[in-house]
Amino acid sequence: xxxxxxxxxxxxxxxxxxLKIIEYLGRKPNYLELSIYSVMWSEHCSYKSSRALLKNxxxxxxxxxxxxxxxxxxxxxxxxxxxxxKMESHNHPSAVEPYQGAATGIGGIIRDIxxxxxxxxxxxxxxxxxxxxxDEHQRYLFEMVVKGIGDYGNCMGIPTVGGxxxxxxxxxxxxxxxxxxxxxxxxxxxxxxxxxxxGNFLVxxxxxxxRDGIHGATFASDELNEESEERRPSVQVGDPxxxxxxxxxxxxxxxxxxxxGLQDMGAAGITSSSVEMASKGDxxxxxxxxxxxxxxxxxxxxEIMISESQERMLALVDPSKLSEVKAVCDKWNINCERIxxxxxxxxxxxFKGRELLGEIPVKTLTDEAPVxxxxxxxxxxxxxxxxxxxxxxxxxxxxxxYSHNEIFKKMISSPNICSKKWVWEQYDHMVQTNTALLPxxxxxxxxxxxxxxxxxxxxxxxxxxxxLDPYKxxxxxxxxxxxxxxxxxxxxxxxxxCLNYGTPEKPGIFWQFKNSIDGIIKxxxxxxxxxxxxxxxFYNESFGKAIYPTPxxxxxxxxxxxxxxxxxxxxxxxxxxxxxxxxxKNNDPENDGIGGSEFLELFFGKVAGKCPDISLDxxxxxxxxxxxxxxxxxxxxxxxxxVGGISVTIAExxxxxxxxxxxxxxxxxxxxxxxxxxxxxxxxxxxxxQSNLKLIGDRCSKVNIQFQEIGVIGGESLIINEEIDVDVNxxxxxxxxxxxxxxxx
Amino acid sequence: MPSRKKPYFGxxxxxxxxxxxxxxxxxxxxxxxxxxxxxxxxxxxxDINAIIIPGGFSYGDYLRSGAVAKFSPVxxxxxxxxQRGGLVIGICNGFQILLEENILPGAMLxxxxxxxxxxxVSLKVEDINNPFTSGYKxxxxxxxxxxxxxxxxxxxxxxxxxxxENNQILLRYGDADGNINSDNNPNGSIExxxxxxxxxxxxxxxxxxxxxxCEKILGxxxxxKIFRSMIGSIL
Numbered sequence: 001x002x003x004x005x006x007x008x009x010x011x012x013x014x015x016x017x018x019l020k021i022i023e024y025l026g027r028k029p030n031y032l033e034l035s036i037y038s039v040m041w042s043e044h045c046s047y048k049s050s051r052a053l054l055k056n057x058x059x060x061x062x063x064x065x066x067x068x069x070x071x072x073x074x075x076x077x078x079x080x081x082x083x084x085x086k087m088e089s090h091n092h093p094s095a096v097e098p099y100q101g102a103a104t105g106i107g108g109i110i111r112d113i114x115x116x117x118x119x120x121x122x123x124x125x126x127x128x129x130x131x132x133x134x135d136e137h138q139r140y141l142f143e144m145v146v147k148g149i150g151d152y153g154n155c156m157g158i159p160t161v162g163g164x165x166x167x168x169x170x171x172x173x174x175x176x177x178x179x180x181x182x183x184x185x186x187x188x189x190x191x192x193x194x195x196x197x198x199g200n201f202l203v204x205x206x207x208x209x210x211r212d213g214i215h216g217a218t219f220a221s222d223e224l225n226e227e228s229e230e231r232r233p234s235v236q237v238g239d240p241x242x243x244x245x246x247x248x249x250x251x252x253x254x255x256x257x258x259x260x261g262l263q264d265m266g267a268a269g270i271t272s273s274s275v276e277m278a279s280k281g282d283x284x285x286x287x288x289x290x291x292x293x294x295x296x297x298x299x300x301x302x303e304i305m306i307s308e309s310q311e312r313m314l315a316l317v318d319p320s321k322l323s324e325v326k327a328v329c330d331k332w333n334i335n336c337e338r339i340x341x342x343x344x345x346x347x348x349x350x351f352k353g354r355e356l357l358g359e360i361p362v363k364t365l366t367d368e369a370p371v372x373x374x375x376x377x378x379x380x381x382x383x384x385x386x387x388x389x390x391x392x393x394x395x396x397x398x399x400x401x402y403s404h405n406e407i408f409k410k411m412i413s414s415p416n417i418c419s420k421k422w423v424w425e426q427y428d429h430m431v432q433t434n435t436a437l438l439p440x441x442x443x444x445x446x447x448x449x450x451x452x453x454x455x456x457x458x459x460x461x462x463x464x465x466x467x468l469d470p471y472k473x474x475x476x477x478x479x480x481x482x483x484x485x486x487x488x489x490x491x492x493x494x495x496x497x498c499l500n501y502g503t504p505e506k507p508g509i510f511w512q513f514k515n516s517i518d519g520i521i522k523x524x525x526x527x528x529x530x531x532x533x534x535x536x537x538f539y540n541e542s543f544g545k546a547i548y549p550t551p552x553x554x555x556x557x558x559x560x561x562x563x564x565x566x567x568x569x570x571x572x573x574x575x576x577x578x579x580x581x582x583x584x585k586n587n588d589p590e591n592d593g594i595g596g597s598e599f600l601e602l603f604f605g606k607v608a609g610k611c612p613d614i615s616l617d618x619x620x621x622x623x624x625x626x627x628x629x630x631x632x633x634x635x636x637x638x639x640x641x642x643v644g645g646i647s648v649t650i651a652e653x654x655x656x657x658x659x660x661x662x663x664x665x666x667x668x669x670x671x672x673x674x675x676x677x678x679x680x681x682x683x684x685x686x687x688x689x690q691s692n693l694k695l696i697g698d699r700c701s702k703v704n705i706q707f708q709e710i711g712v713i714g715g716e717s718l719i720i721n722e723e724i725d726v727d728v729n730x731x732x733x734x735x736x737x738x739x740x741x742x743x744x745x
Numbered sequence: 746m747p748s749r750k751k752p753y754f755g756x757x758x759x760x761x762x763x764x765x766x767x768x769x770x771x772x773x774x775x776x777x778x779x780x781x782x783x784x785x786x787x788x789x790x791x792d793i794n795a796i797i798i799p800g801g802f803s804y805g806d807y808l809r810s811g812a813v814a815k816f817s818p819v820x821x822x823x824x825x826x827x828q829r830g831g832l833v834i835g836i837c838n839g840f841q842i843l844l845e846e847n848i849l850p851g852a853m854l855x856x857x858x859x860x861x862x863x864x865x866v867s868l869k870v871e872d873i874n875n876p877f878t879s880g881y882k883x884x885x886x887x888x889x890x891x892x893x894x895x896x897x898x899x900x901x902x903x904x905x906x907x908x909x910e911n912n913q914i915l916l917r918y919g920d921a922d923g924n925i926n927s928d929n930n931p932n933g934s935i936e937x938x939x940x941x942x943x944x945x946x947x948x949x950x951x952x953x954x955x956x957x958x959c960e961k962i963l964g965x966x967x968x969x970k971i972f973r974s975m976i977g978s979i980l
């Protein structure tokens with residue numbers, strides 16, 4: 001094999017893929033063409049391992065204006081307004097260069113939003129790291145990722161309003177950085193990315209092109225190992241100020257109807273953006289690399305074509321409008337260069353001036369790219385983990401070691417449970433003055449000015465559940481977001497997902513992936529939530545070990561009247577605490593809800609057992625009930641039971657409202673442990689005044705949802721069955737300072 | 746400028762400004778007062794009688810917050826406007842720019858936490874004899890959000906003595922009971938200073954964001970009185 005032929009392997013192409021290229025071209029590709037194929041056929045750009053399964057997602061529904069296939073999905077929220085959102089991963093770059101990796105992840109997802117003609121109104125993120133305690137490197141990653149997200153979003157003036165963070169050593173060598181961005185647009189100002197109209201121009205707007213991020217898409221499509229550190233130059237460098245300017249320019253161009261289409265330049269830069277525009281419009285495109293503004297004059301064509309320099313957009317412009325477009329860019333002092341032209345020959349041609357450097361049929365880079373149907377097989381570990389459960393004397397043994405009080409305090413101090421205040425205080429979460437619910441509640445709530453509406457968002461995903469049972473775990477991820485939204489009185493409208501897995505060629509990994517997809521499909525169908533956008537991240541492995549399968553779901557909900565908003569905080573002394581839901585009757589009697597729980601991991605060091613059960617039919621009834629109770633003003637707070645169990649839920653209601661409570665559970669001491677810390681699904685803790693109690697009870701029984709009065713708000717402490725008795729100020733102290741204490745080590 | 750006319754606010758917009766729409770919303774939509782944006786390349790404006798320099802990252806602020814903004818064309822207009830006695834309020838990045846411009850005394854250092862801080866804080870209104878805080882009661886405790894990386898205000902001892910002598914310290918960080926000490930100083934600023942005015946009392950710089958707390962749904966509406974005070978002093 002000649003040197004030249006081995007090049008394709010270095011670029012990440014497989015032998016059969018190289019042969020396919022020769023077949024498509026009828027000749028051997030030159031290096032530029034090979035580079036273009038390698039990035040377009042990378043897993044990152046082509047979704048070649050996931051495409052066949054992803055098309056089973058249901059993407060239609062009463063709110064949906066745009067499903068997957070554009071830069072982001074779009075939902076109709078009435079009044080000629082639409083919200084645009086998507087979630088994307090930036091795991092690999094963040095693992096080797098956490099600050100820039102995370103920052104450019106934010107930059108990328110924000111561009112996807114304004115590429116649709118929407119003004120970004122908020123961001124959320126979902127982060128996973130190894131445990132922080134005793135691990136300086138994990139603390140460094142966490143610190144720098146948070147700083148990267150903050151610096152970028154803060155400068156952009158886009159509030160980062162919510163998200164979640166979990167720590168588990170499965171993510172030690174491969175942290176997860178999933179970012180979701182949301183925008184709002186006038187429905188009639190939405191813009192698409194397809195190229196059309198022979199002779200129309202492709203105009204590059206924004207930063208000059210440099211050598212950063214070359215082969216980033218290929219890098220993101222490989223496992224991490226010792227050599228990954230050398231890939232640091234593959235990580236892009238962000239400039240949020242430039243992006244802010246690009247954002248304003250693009251929105252102005254759209255508002256003034258000066259451009260016909262817009263596409264973000266993300267992975268694989270000029271190549272993927274122009275190829276995707278051409279492919280969607282079934283047209284050809286000529287690109288002139290000599291027209292691209294460069295940071296380094298010595299850059300060669302393939303570098304220019306696949307550079308992932310940030311803060312660049314590609315616009316489709318009618319030739320007669322070019323001077324107007326340039327004038328807007330001049331006002332903002334940014335580059336605006338015509339780098340391409342739409343043709344009708346279906347070819348992707350690269351020129352340097354008049355010299356033709358490469359010629360590829362557009363569709364061979366997109367629709368005709370390879371699709372893989374990987375083998376899948378249930379991994380061996382599953383049979384081992386599923387049969388595990390704690391014995392009675394395990395619980396008794398724990399109670400010999402620690403009192404109920406001590407166990408409770410350890411739980412609320414766990415980094416997986418405690419306040420993420422350390423994170424969100426570094427994010428500007430109030431700019432744009434729409435944040436109706438400050439971070440720390442079940443969902444983030446953004447009011448829409450000049451209307452009574454608000455939009456709520458929740459991000460969630462539990463890798464432990466998915467490790468034990470990827471199907472049920474994925475269902476729970478969707479259900480959890482819907483329940484979080486219901487706790488804010490919001491009706492789920494649609495979701496975006498970010499699917500993080502190991503290497504898809506491994507049958508066990510692909511089994512996890514396939515089962516999670518099936519779970520998401522099932523949950524979306526039953527809960528009537530369409531999937532409108534998303535992203536898949538494979539190869540999340542380091543040194544051969546995969547992360548837990550971690551699908552992250554980001555769901556958007558609509559609140560009809562924001563004045564009914566309740567948070568999770570307990571409001572008034574004397575109000576009753578009620579548990580609604582409790583689907584024990586639907587559960588497998590063998591399933592105690594302790595499998596995969598924080599309690600099990602924290603005190604027994606195990607991620608094992610059965611993933612909690614869930615009945616979607618029941619969940620839907622519960623969520624609708626909660627939304628009704630809020631909109632009818634019957635309850636004053638609502639908070640769902642999730643990681644950590646009901647004790648944590650009640651503690652959070654107490655600390656956010658700075659109120660004590662007295663709770664009585666009918667359970668003996670060992671059973672009390674199970675009761676307090678199991679993570680059974682479909683339960684919401686609400687509070688209400690005594691006078692509404694009967695009405696709430698009636699509402700519950702009408703829809704066959706269990707109703708149980710479990711306590712009363714008041715006093716200085718949270719007291720549960722006389723076994724737990726902790727001053728609320730102490731709870732606040734432990735809960736709020738836990739991460740800060742670890743980080744200031 | 747004419748001394749008596751309808752209030753008309755001008756809001757400066759640098760390319761990296763990001764709170765201009767929030768200020769606009771507060772003044773125009775909530776207080777129903779005329780308002781317009783003034784692009785950083787402008788050099789004059791005869792309509793307005795109050796200027797807001799909003800928060801954000803003027804020109805990216807990669808060098809030092811506000812350090813580049815002072816060279817922009819619009820700032821010579823602002824300087825001139827202030828000299829003629831026009832009302833100028835600089836919020837967050839706007840405060841940083843006024844310091845860089847030497848329109849207000851002192852300098853801004855990085856937060857002593859070395860982190861960006863976004864949270865609600867309690868402030869004590871230290872002076873009400875000025876056009877910006879006249880709507881509050883003296884000593885009133887108010888709640889406003891801070892959102893900055895560089896809010897650690899510093900001034901030398903001579904400058905500090907002058908600020909005190911002339912009652913130029915308008916806002917201090919404190920707790921909900923009005924205690925002012927290092928425990929409730931979020932960023933390390935000298936003597937918990939959150940906002941100061943110039944000697945002529947027509948220019949005000951503050952780190953907290955009054956425009957972000959003008960409606961109860963946002964957690965506080967204590968910021969409204971700042972703009973109301975300004976409007977009242979123009980009328």
